Amino acid sequence: ETLLKFCDELRPNLILPTGGTRISLYDITPECIQGNFFYEAILP
Secondary structure, three states: OHHHHHHHHHHOOOOOOOOOOOOOOOOOOHHHHHHHHOOOOOOO
């Protein structure tokens, strides 16, 4: 809900969601917010 409000108000060009510490193989943030986005980046 907060993320959707942020996007509606500020209209950002890029959002890089991570787990808070850094991007890693154990980051579950993408799965938690997956339904809110149309594109995703696949990291090696």
